[in-house]
Amino acid sequence: MKRARSYSRVTKQALSIFGKLIKAGRLEHKLTATELSERAGITRRTLRNIENGEAGSEIGTVFEVAALVGVRLFDVDERTLATHNAHLEEKLTLLPKSVRHRKQEVDDDF
Template sequence: MPASKKRSYARYTLAAVELLGTLVQIERKSRRMTAQDLADRLGVDRSTLQRLERGDPKIELGLAFEACAILSIPLFGEDAQGLSMRLDEAGKRLALLPSRVRPKALGVSDDF
């Protein structure tokens, strides 16, 4: 994508990212943890953590999930064991699906 084009996000996406950032900020502050302390634990600059807490959708997904793991913020409404079970179930379902996905070829009728 050219640098001049700005990526647009759905309102749902922006709201979800903002909520996640707010939850991270609330939990960090409730634990009396400074932004620098959490940034150090995450291995990022404080400004990156601040972007996460502000709800910047361009923050790495892994970074956001790691912050939630450090702060014990449940994702998907489950604990680690429940998440592992859901991941196993999803893997089994995925194994049942075709390994290759491609659109059906459109037949061309040249019978005039």
Template sequence: MATAIQVPRAARKELLVLGESIRVARLRRKLTAEIVAERAGTTRQTVARIEAGNPAVKIGTYAAVLQALGLLKGWGELDDPVGEQISLDELPRRARLKNG
């Protein structure tokens, strides 16, 4: 049996915004949920869950729906103002916890 996914409030809010943006993009293109689902290799019900911002839907399915709408390009780019201040050459190979 699947366990409930614990998603922080801020993340849930962003998923709601993303889902609504996907719904609006689909409607602007005059596409039914069934057509988007077929193109994304999923079901109409899953498209509805995505449009509702459901955190239980796999991220790959979100990406497939974005691809079906022609919106995937640039989706993986993160706004990271803190990270932009750090040179890539200065990054550690991996993160480690400090003991003590």
């Protein structure tokens, strides 16, 4: 059974804006919902959910649909993205691999 999830107002607004950008891109490219959904390998219902800003679609699917209609996620060229990605990889190697909270020992010495 799928667990109900709540999203903040900011997240909902961001999804709505992103969905509208994707829909505007589709219309500017004169693509029907059927054409775009076929190119993305998704159903029309999934595309409708993305365009309506509904949460729940896989992030990779949403990014692929955005790329197909020309909605850029980052406003830089590929070389800059590669450099930025390399810097982030370096940063991640310096950070701990995971975060664990220490268990607090019980003081039962009365």
